[in-house]
Structures are given as structure tokens and as C-alpha cells.
Amino acid sequence: MKGKNYILTIAIDNYSDSNFTNLNNAKLDAENIQNVLLDNYGFDLIEDSITDKNATREKIINTLASLSSILMPNDNIIIYYAGHGIINERSGIGYWVPYDAQYHSIATYINNSTIIDLVESIEAKHLFLVSDSCFSGSFISRNRSAEFSRAYKKLNEKSSRWILTSGRVERVTDGEPLKGSPFANSFYDYLNNNREAYFSLSELANYVKKETSSQTNQQPVCAHLSFHNNQGGEMVFKYNPNQGKSKEGWEAKFEEFCNSKETIKEWPHISQYNPNTKSLGRWCSDQRSFKRAKKLSPDRERRLIEAGFVFNPYVKKFYTGFGKFMAFMHMTGYNYVPSHLRKQYNVEIAWLRLQRNSFRKDPENYPKYRYDLLIKNGIALHTTSNEEIWDEFCIELIKFYSNNEKFITIPSQVSKDKKVSWLGNKLNDYMYYWKQGKLADEKVEFLSKYVDIDYQKNKHKRYFRKKIEEFKKFQNGDRNKIPKQSGDEKALGRWYAQIKCALNEGTKKSLPNWKIEILKEEGII
Structure with missing residues (x-):
């Protein structure tokens, strides 16, 4: 049975810890390589690109672990990582750096051995791990070279596990902003300029090594991964242009956005924080990011605007706050921030107060799109x-x-x-x-249905009357029946004994007049 070709990209430009310098081209490189594989070589996405805030340590590890249950034995996959890499100079151990890594906590990185273990469990026919990061050569314990003179069919028959890194155990360049890294550019150029019906992984790797090293001081490395399921074959790429899968992917999401106008309350801001709209919300966020980075084509921008998509940078803070507030609503079920949650959700309540204050201050000039969006989602502006x-x-x-x-x-x-x-x-x-x-x-x-205005003043009287009711119920008409001070009657028995003791003459105890009046009123004395 013929298998499928899949691509998974992990790309991180921005990091939560400011000690890590932000990169310029990781997401751009990953997107370009992903799109050319989708359009010209029959690849499919196994999952949406994992980028920036989504590329947490947990997400990356869980995604790699899930591949073993998704891929079939005849499938092929390319896993492409672009982001920071770090090496422990004493141990020689290398790491990927996820979005949420802490600079001074090595436990928050992803050890190369962890990645290798996860990848080794995948039972695909061909697996190609590409790592465009500093010190990525630390994945490879030893290099192997091989000349492939067999026919492409023979190469493809045996399973393989290959890795291509952007350098040896060294730092590598990220390239000029918005122009791509030299490693990724050479990788993309070979895929994009190729017109041969077939080519092998080693041909691609040889070109990337040659072109990258001619432009920089770094030296990419390509080698076998010594896995039990590596039979020495190679992934063979079949040139099949004009499939337009990347365009279809965008078109499908665009159509989904247009159709969601009547079905998703958050429209035109589709929240990526809402688990029910996460994928489409992330796509919407990506379109704004591409627009800011000048990566969005004029045609797509025009079509988005005509469909009602909002790019205006002045409403970014409003939509960011709205997205967070909608997430809060989905999690808690409240359309406002109740008192017991105000410390935990201070950002959400500040955003809501700002909208209400702005509306009350000048309701006629409050933006209509904001008003309609909030009212449609049940967020009242008139309420204080x-x-x-x-x-x-x-x-x-x-x-x-x-x-x-x-x-x-x-x-x-x-x-x-x-x-x-x-x-x-x-x-x-x-x-x-x-x-x-x-x-x-x-x-x-x-x-007044629940409490007495003079509760503190009258609470003792209410309690005393309640005990008398219990006592009368216990007697059930038999005035000689006395509750015992043990067993089930203990509490009532002790209360009655205290009353009798207080009523006995010659003791120091006495009852207040109001208690005596109630006892007389109820016929107890």
C-alpha cells in the first residue's frame, strides 16, 4: 500500500524569556519550505505549524509523541525545526529551546536525546529530521558518508532515518530580517527550482551543504540516525507541481472565515483562546502577523478586507482584550467578572471597565462594530x-x-x-x-424574604423559639415527657435541663425576661 508524505514544522521567532534574542526568519523559512512541499511534491500537513507561543515544551513533546500513533508504516515524514539551539559545553549535550524555556533552567529545554527517543518510536517508512538551529550537529554522534548509485526505486524501497542539521556543533546565522537564513534559503531553492521528476534526499542535502558553506562559515551535516528501523534507504522526492495545496489550505480557511459570520459569535475576531475556534482563530492571528511583517499578498489582503476582516492596528488592543474576555466567558460561564475572580482576572475586568467607561462617556462616538460585537456576545455596556x-x-x-x-x-x-x-x-x-x-x-x-433587619438583635430570640418548637414536637402533646441528656436526645435534653435549672429558686442562674415571656407564651411554664 502506498503511503502518504507529511510535513511538520516547528518555528520560533519570539521567546517568552527576554534573555533569548528573538529570531528574524524562523517562521518565514518554515512556511516557505512547507508551502513548496505542499504545492510541488505531494506533501500534506500532519498538523498546523507549531509557532511561537504555541511551541511550548509540552506541546512539542506531545506532538512528536503523537506521531507514532498517527503515521502508518508506509508513510513518510519531514520534521522541520527552526529556532534556538543550545549546547552544554561540559557534557556536549544539545537542546532545542521551546518558547517557554527559562534561560537559567536547563530543565525547561528539550534534550536532543528526548527528541531522538520520540522520533525513534515512529514506524514510518522514511523519516527526515531537519534542524536549523545553533549546535544542531550535536544530534549526530558520528558522521557517515555514502554514495548512492542505485536507482531511485531501490533507494525508496528500504526504510530510512536521516537528519540534516544547519551546522556542526557551532553557532549558525539566522540571516537578515525577512530574507531567510542561508541554510533555509538553500533548502528552499533546491525544492523550488528543481524540475527533475525525482531526486533523493542525499542530492538535496549535498546541495544544501555546498550552498550554505559557500555563503557562511557554518557547515551543514547530513547523516543516518542509528535506529533499529533504519535499513539504509532514502526518501525520494517526486516532482508533481501545481497541486496548490498551500493555496488550498489558505482558501479553505478563508472560506471557513467567511462562513463563520453566522455561526461564530466572535466574528470577525475569531478567538484562538476558545477551544472550539482555536484553529481558525490562530489562522486569523497569522494573517495579522503576515500583514505587519509585509508577508501578506495584496490580493489576499484585499479579499480579507472585503470579507470583513479587521487589520486596523488601532483596534488590536481591543481585539486582544476581547479575545481574552471571550476565553474567560467560555471557561467560567460569566459574562462579567464576579468579585471572587477579580484578583485572578484583573486584565479582563480592566478591559471591560474601559469599554463601559468609554461608552458611558460618549455613547454616540463609541465604535459601532465594537458595540455590535459586544452586544451579540452578551456583554452589556449599559450595566454598571x-x-x-x-x-x-x-x-x-x-x-x-x-x-x-x-x-x-x-x-x-x-x-x-x-x-x-x-x-x-x-x-x-x-x-x-x-x-x-x-x-x-x-x-x-x-x-426581607431571607433576613431580619434586626438580625443581631433578634437572632437569640429566633434560636430560642426554634428550640421550643423542637421541644414541643418531642413532647407531642405529652407534657410529662422529658428529653434525656444522652443518646439522640442529648442536645435537646441539655437545653431543657439548663432552662429548668435557671427557673429553680435559690440558684444563681436566672433567665432574662424575654425568655420567661416566651416560655409563658408557649405554655412551657
Whole structure:
């Protein structure tokens, strides 16, 4: 059975740790090489390019690990990495540097041996690992040279595991901004300029080694990887131009963007933070990045604008904040930031406050596209923070009293449960304004269903009446029936004993008048 050809690219220009200098051409190089393989050599994407913020240590390792379960024995794959590489000078161990690596923590890098172990588990027919990074030659423990005089068919029959690095154990150049690295340019040039029906991996590698070394001081290295499933064959490239897969990929995403107008609420800003729109959102973000880097063709830019795509740099901060707020909404289910989450989501609440303040300050000049987008997604601009807090308070109070007795209990301001302590503090505030006559009538009506305005003053009376009800229920009409101070009746028995003791003449204990009046009223004495 004939297998498929796949390409996976990992490219990192920008790093989270500022100690790593940002690169100029990693993503550009990876995209160019990926597109020429898609268009002219029948390759397919096994996954979207892993770039910058997405190229975390966890993501890279998990993706490489997943290949062993995705690829079939007759499939071929090229794994192309462009980014920083580092070597431990004492041990000679090399590393890839993922986006989230910390400069002073070697544990956050990806050891070459880890990559080799992951790659070795892949049961594809041909595997070609390309590493355009400093010290990438440390992947290879020893170089092997071989002359291939057999026919391409024979080369392709036996499985192979090859690696091509942009240099030996040395630093390599990233090239001038937006012009590509010398290594990647020679790799791309051979693929793009070739017109032969077939060529082998070694022919490509020999050209790349020769051209790169003629322009720089670095020396690319190509060698076998000594794996159990390496039978000494080679990947053979078949020239099959005008397939236009890279264009089809863009066209497919463009069509998806256009069709999403009626189905995705976030349109025209498709959020990459929402797991349901992650792929399309990342594509939208890439189009803006290509536009800023002047890599987006005028035709594509025109078509995007006509379709409603927004490039305006002045709205970037708005859309960035909107994307984060939509992600917050998807995770929590709130269309505002509740009090107990404000410390954790301070960026989101600051963005929402800015939109509301801008709208209230000058509603007529607030951008219509922003207003429509927020309203469509259920984000109210007319609501104030105080109104949201009251709505949140009402919901939480109803929840609290679904499990607790009204008028008898009250949410504790010092509860370990943050929601309960927040609820207790807010209730205390509202009751203060209630006593001062400064609380709106509808709020008074709501609170009076659950709490007494003089709760602190009357709570002992309510508790005392509750115990009398328990006592009368226990007696069930038999006035001679007395609860025991042990077993299931222990609490009620002790309460009744305290009452009787206090009523006995000649003791130091006594009951307050209000308790005596209630006892008489209830017929206990």
C-alpha cells in the first residue's frame, strides 16, 4: 500500500524569556519550505505549524509523541525545526529551546536525546529530521558518508532515518530580517527550482551543504540516525507541481472565515483562546502577523478586507482584550467578572471597565462594530459594576438559603469559603444601608424574604423559639415527657435541663425576661 508524505514544522521567532534574542526568519523559512512541499511534491500537513507561543515544551513533546500513533508504516515524514539551539559545553549535550524555556533552567529545554527517543518510536517508512538551529550537529554522534548509485526505486524501497542539521556543533546565522537564513534559503531553492521528476534526499542535502558553506562559515551535516528501523534507504522526492495545496489550505480557511459570520459569535475576531475556534482563530492571528511583517499578498489582503476582516492596528488592543474576555466567558460561564475572580482576572475586568467607561462617556462616538460585537456576545455596556455585584449577590444568597434556614442563619463574614465570606460582607453592607433608609425598595423587598433587619438583635430570640418548637414536637402533646441528656436526645435534653435549672429558686442562674415571656407564651411554664 502506498503511503502518504507529511510535513511538520516547528518555528520560533519570539521567546517568552527576554534573555533569548528573538529570531528574524524562523517562521518565514518554515512556511516557505512547507508551502513548496505542499504545492510541488505531494506533501500534506500532519498538523498546523507549531509557532511561537504555541511551541511550548509540552506541546512539542506531545506532538512528536503523537506521531507514532498517527503515521502508518508506509508513510513518510519531514520534521522541520527552526529556532534556538543550545549546547552544554561540559557534557556536549544539545537542546532545542521551546518558547517557554527559562534561560537559567536547563530543565525547561528539550534534550536532543528526548527528541531522538520520540522520533525513534515512529514506524514510518522514511523519516527526515531537519534542524536549523545553533549546535544542531550535536544530534549526530558520528558522521557517515555514502554514495548512492542505485536507482531511485531501490533507494525508496528500504526504510530510512536521516537528519540534516544547519551546522556542526557551532553557532549558525539566522540571516537578515525577512530574507531567510542561508541554510533555509538553500533548502528552499533546491525544492523550488528543481524540475527533475525525482531526486533523493542525499542530492538535496549535498546541495544544501555546498550552498550554505559557500555563503557562511557554518557547515551543514547530513547523516543516518542509528535506529533499529533504519535499513539504509532514502526518501525520494517526486516532482508533481501545481497541486496548490498551500493555496488550498489558505482558501479553505478563508472560506471557513467567511462562513463563520453566522455561526461564530466572535466574528470577525475569531478567538484562538476558545477551544472550539482555536484553529481558525490562530489562522486569523497569522494573517495579522503576515500583514505587519509585509508577508501578506495584496490580493489576499484585499479579499480579507472585503470579507470583513479587521487589520486596523488601532483596534488590536481591543481585539486582544476581547479575545481574552471571550476565553474567560467560555471557561467560567460569566459574562462579567464576579468579585471572587477579580484578583485572578484583573486584565479582563480592566478591559471591560474601559469599554463601559468609554461608552458611558460618549455613547454616540463609541465604535459601532465594537458595540455590535459586544452586544451579540452578551456583554452589556449599559450595566454598571454595582448592578452586576447586586445580581451576583442575589444569586449567591438564593444558593446559600437553599441549604440554610432563612432568618435563623446568616452567611459568615469569616468563613473559609471565599464565596460565603464575600456574601456575608456584602449582606452586612446592604443591611447597613437598609437600616439607614438608603436601600432601594426592590432591594429591601428581596432581602426581607431571607433576613431580619434586626438580625443581631433578634437572632437569640429566633434560636430560642426554634428550640421550643423542637421541644414541643418531642413532647407531642405529652407534657410529662422529658428529653434525656444522652443518646439522640442529648442536645435537646441539655437545653431543657439548663432552662429548668435557671427557673429553680435559690440558684444563681436566672433567665432574662424575654425568655420567661416566651416560655409563658408557649405554655412551657
